[in-house]
Amino acid sequence: xxxxxxxxxxxxxxxxxxxxxxxxxxxxxxxxxxxxxxxxxxxxxxxxxxxxxxxxxxxxxxxxxxxxxxxxxxxxxxxxxxxxxxxxxxxxxxxxxxxxxxxxxxxxxxxxxxxxxxxxxxxxxxxxxxxxxxxxxxxxxxxxx
Numbered sequence: 615x616x617x618x619x620x621x622x623x624x625x626x627x628x629x630x631x632x633x634x635x636x637x638x639x640x641x642x643x644x645x646x647x648x649x650x651x652x653x654x655x656x657x658x659x660x661x662x663x664x665x666x667x668x669x670x671x672x673x674x675x676x677x678x679x680x681x682x683x684x685x686x687x688x689x690x691x692x693x694x695x696x697x698x699x700x701x702x703x704x705x706x707x708x709x710x711x712x713x714x715x716x717x718x719x720x721x722x723x724x725x726x727x728x729x730x731x732x733x734x735x736x737x738x739x740x741x742x743x744x745x746x747x748x749x750x751x752x753x754x755x756x757x758x759x
Contacts, residue, residue: 616663616738616749618713620655623755626705626726627698628655630751632715637741642698642714642728644707646753649686652710653700656684658753663692664746665739673732677739681749687711692738694731696722 620630623646630641647654666680673694681690695714699705705725708714715735716728 615660616747617752618749619752619754620658621754623655623753625700625703627700627707629719629726629728634738634741634747637737639715639717639734639738640719640728642695642716642719642726644698644709644711645700647700649684651687653702654711655698656681656687656690656711656751658751658756659684660748660750662746663749665744666691673735675732675735675739677744678735679738679747679749681713692735694735696727696729696731697725698728699725 616634618630618632618641620628628643632639632641643655649657662682663679665677668676679692690712692713695708697706698709699707701707714728716731717734718729
């Protein structure tokens with residue numbers, strides 16, 4: 615099972631650490647906005663994932679993992695991108711509720727960003743062999759409260 619441990623959430627997004635066995639990377643999602651479509655990261659929990667072929671490539675790939683069975687949400691992909699900020703607050707976003715995975719994080723154009731995402735997505739697909747799997751999202755900030 616793939617695990618995503620989200621560290622914090624704020625207007626610049628929800629960063630986390632993603633792992634599958636010994637493989638680790640960073641994740642970035644939209645801020646927590648009560649699971650609202652197109653503006654929020656998804657609710658913490660365990661979800662099935664399967665590779666789907668997208669109508670057009672995202673981040674240079676047409677075959678991406680789709681996160682399924684998220685309450686009141688559809689079309690959530692793991693893909694390449696740079697930002698996941700709250701656009702209503704003037705931040706940039708490469709997603710509408712999807713999961714970005716990359717090997718490096720930092721600040722780009724004065725905003726939290728994730729980098730080396732195309733390689734990380736490719737590595738995840740290679741490690742899993744494109745087979746269906748599960749992903750668990752954990753909010754570390756809830757456990758600390």
